[in-house]
Amino acid sequence: MESPVYIQIHNSIKRDIEAGKWAVGDRIPSERELSVTFGVSRMTLRQAIQTLVDEGILERRVGAGTYVANQKVQEKMSGVTSFTDIMLAQGKKPSSKTVSYHVASPSLSEKEKLQLTEDAQVLRMERIRYADDVPISFEVATVPEELVREFSKPEITSSLYRTLERKAGLTLGGAQQTVTAQVASERIAELLDIKRGDPILRLRQISFLKSGEPFEYVRTQYVGSRFEFYLER
Template sequence: MGSPIYIQIHNQIKTWIESDKWSVGDRIPSERELASQFGVSRMTLRQAIQTLVDEGILERHVGAGTYVSRKKVQEKMSVVTSFTALTEAQGKTPSSKTISFIVTTPSLSEIEKLKLADNQRVLRMERIRYADDVPICFEVATVPYELVKEYDREQITQSLYRTLESQGLRIGHSQQIVSSMLASEKIADYLDLKRGDAILRLRQITLLGDGTPFEYVRTQYAGNRFEFYLEK
């Protein structure tokens, strides 16, 4: 199964950045120029750009274009907690709405983050996560397909961590990066926000107890409904 066109474009732009075609802080060509260069619609090109923005590789400046992201100060977060467990700990009822659920070839970023072999497939799912039926975040989660191929869709989408733990697998630590951004039109619609509202973006790689990365998640939280608490 081949990668979707927008993932192929994502991979090419990421390769260009890594090969220094564009440097940190550079403004990349407009969506119109890139869509013409790749021979695709602006909608497809925009999807590729948004994926790179969600991964922190690119950043949008309102009214000024899209730029190669600058490095930011990072803070370690020490506790791995699933959305389900976190929500229940607050006395709320968690739920999810699955937007997409596909088995496909991974992007370059997914290969790097999950340390995959070239021939491995991944399960990529997009979900809106709720607490007491209020939308809290939009999440794109990628896991190696071999790890979850024996589980049904509900076991994976409702609480992946609990499913894995019920099979004797131990969840280890995670690597997390939190930054801020503005809600795109799509995210605003999903989370019942206004376009341009504040979003907290979390990028997380979660490891099993033996140190094997098994999950790469890009999550966008409604800034007025969620906050991170760090304790040292």
């Protein structure tokens, strides 16, 4: 059975993109031009374009046209996965820039989330995380100081999870995650090279060892246009 015309057009445009006719960030021809090229009505052409937008292959920019979208980094929201491993799995080069790094007394929230004793100290660090040198997120991570005191700053800031697994011999477990939408503040916009008011995905996460002990409380703000979460049941 032959596919509907709009699906055929969808497939044709997708193949053209994959073949390199239009690169990431390129503006594709207008709907009027494409409707003439394919010999179809504007309505049919628009339906084909919308399917590509829904799939994240194209993106519409108000007042500017339709562009080949950047592929968003995805994080499967199950278990604990390091940012470094997520990037490497998608063929991207992970890196980070440490904004602040210090040992301090925990806030009430940190104390509660990490189930800390009265005299416990925490390591609190702020980092910008990059994929192929493009800023993806700004992260504030808090971990019990006693858990990481034997490791160097580079070992902790480059990939905390890998260090805990490979050098401390710990087994990571699951995580409690909450995602909300918000807009970028002036500071976040400056750190992540976006505009103030741009959409941000905010993740709050408590990470656990396999034993059930919480070892990290992290608050991360992701650039909405560069990162997406997906759920798997």
